[in-house]
Amino acid sequence: MDNFSYCSPTRYVFGKGTEKATGRLTAEMGVRKVRMVSGGGSARRSGLIDRVESSLKEAGIEWVELTGIQPNPTDDRVREGIGICRREEVDGVLAVGGGSVIDTAKAIAGGVPYDGDFWDFWAGKAVMERALPVGVVLTIPAAGSEGSGNSVITRLDGMHKISLRTDMALRPKFAVMNPELTFTLPPYQTASGVADMMAHIMERYFTTTEEVETTDRVAEGVLKAIITEAPRVMAEPENYDARANIMWAGTLAHNGICGCGRREDWSSHGLEHELSAVYGVTHGAGLAVVFPAWMTFMSDRRPAKIAQFARRVFGVDAADDREAALAGVERLKEFFKSLGLPVRMCELGIENADIDLLVKKFHEDKGLPFGPYYPLYEADTREIYRLML
Numbered sequence: 001m002d003n004f005s006y007c008s009p010t011r012y013v014f015g016k017g018t019e020k021a022t023g024r025l026t027a028e029m030g031v032r033k034v035r036m037v038s039g040g041g042s043a044r045r046s047g048l049i050d051r052v053e054s055s056l057k058e059a060g061i062e063w064v065e066l067t068g069i070q071p072n073p074t075d076d077r078v079r080e081g082i083g084i085c086r087r088e089e090v091d092g093v094l095a096v097g098g099g100s101v102i103d104t105a106k107a108i109a110g111g112v113p114y115d116g117d118f119w120d121f122w123a124g125k126a127v128m129e130r131a132l133p134v135g136v137v138l139t140i141p142a143a144g145s146e147g148s149g150n151s152v153i154t155r156l157d158g159m160h161k162i163s164l165r166t167d168m169a170l171r172p173k174f175a176v177m178n179p180e181l182t183f184t185l186p187p188y189q190t191a192s193g194v195a196d197m198m199a200h201i202m203e204r205y206f207t208t209t210e211e212v213e214t215t216d217r218v219a220e221g222v223l224k225a226i227i228t229e230a231p232r233v234m235a236e237p238e239n240y241d242a243r244a245n246i247m248w249a250g251t252l253a254h255n256g257i258c259g260c261g262r263r264e265d266w267s268s269h270g271l272e273h274e275l276s277a278v279y280g281v282t283h284g285a286g287l288a289v290v291f292p293a294w295m296t297f298m299s300d301r302r303p304a305k306i307a308q309f310a311r312r313v314f315g316v317d318a319a320d321d322r323e324a325a326l327a328g329v330e331r332l333k334e335f336f337k338s339l340g341l342p343v344r345m346c347e348l349g350i351e352n353a354d355i356d357l358l359v360k361k362f363h364e365d366k367g368l369p370f371g372p373y374y375p376l377y378e379a380d381t382r383e384i385y386r387l388m389l
Helices: 018-028 048-058 075-088 099-111 187-205 213-235 240-254 267-279 283-299 304-314 321-338 355-366 378-387
Strands: 011-014 033-038 062-066 092-097 134-138 150-155 160-165 174-177
Touching: 011 018, 011 240, 018 048, 018 092, 018 134, 018 174, 033 048, 033 075, 033 099, 048 062, 048 092, 062 075, 075 099, 075 150, 092 099, 099 134, 099 150, 160 267, 160 355, 174 240, 187 213, 187 240, 187 267, 187 283, 187 304, 213 240, 213 304, 267 283, 267 355, 267 378, 283 304, 283 321, 283 378, 304 321, 355 378
Parallel strands: 011 174, 033 062, 033 092, 092 134, 134 174
Antiparallel strands: 150 160
C-alpha cells in the first residue's frame, strides 16, 4: 500500500425532504449571496427550484440564477457564470442538478477569485488554491461530483474535454441528497449513471499497487451493491431504498475512499472523454462501451487484476487469469446490456468513427504514453478504440 493523505470534508445531508435544509446549510458556509446553477428546466418544473428558493429566502440568502447547463458542459457557460458572479458580488455557488451542473458550478467557483483565464487550471498552467464555497443539491446520482474535488469541462475551441482534480479547493461544503428527487429520471439516464459510478470505482480498482486488500474489498463491495440494486431501480423507479442505495454508491465511488493507498488509472475516462467531446455521447453510456474494450485489451497484457475483478465481483470460476479476465468482461457487458446500455460504438450512434482523430486528441490531452496500469502508446490506444467497434 502507498502512503496517502485523505480528507473528505463534504457534509452529506441524506434523505427525504432534505432539500428544505439548503438555505440553512448555505448560511452555515458563511455565504450571503449565491450563484444558483441548474440544468435544462426539469428541476424548475418539478418544484425543486421553488423549494430551494423558499429555503434560501427563509435563511436570508440572496441568489442569482444560471440555467440551461447541458451535458458535457462547456467553457463558454463557465465564463458567463464567472462574469455575472463578479458583477453581482456573490460569495458562493449552489449547484442544483447532476454532474454537469456541479462541474460547471465548481469551475465558476474557481474562476471568480482568479485574475487570469479559468481554463489555465484545466490546461495545467496554474494550480487552483482557492475558490468560492460550493454547495450541492443532487438530482442525478452518477458523476460523484457532489463529494469530489474534480470538475470536467469541455473547451469549445478544439473540443478538448479535460478533468481537473483538486485535493480540497473544489470539494463541496455540503451535498443535499434526497433519493426521491431521482424517481422521475429516465431509464437510460439512470443506467448511464450506474455505468459512470462503476467506472469511477474501476479506475481505482485496476492498479499496479500491491497489498491493497482493504480498498480492494471496499471497491468490490460497492460494485456488488450497485449490481444488486441497479436492476431493482430499473424495474421499480420509485423504490426509495433501491434509489437510496444507488445514490449513496455514486458518492462512495468518487469521494476518494476507494482510491486510498493505491495508484489510480483513469485511462478509460480519458478515452471516453474524446468520444463525448467529438460525438456528444452520454458520458456513462460511453464508458459502458470503453471499459469492456479496455479490459479486453488488458486481458492479454496485465490480466491478474482483471481476473480478480471477474472472480470476486462476478463469481467467475476459472483458474487461468486470462480466461477469467475475458469471462469477467463478458459478464460486465451482459450486465450493461441488461440495463439497456450500449457496449459497441455503433450502439452509441457512431457508425464511422474517426479513430485517427480520437487517438490524436487522446494523446494531445493526456500525453504519450498515458496509463498507470499499462502505458498506452498510439498503437495501443488505436487498438482499444478498434475493440469498441
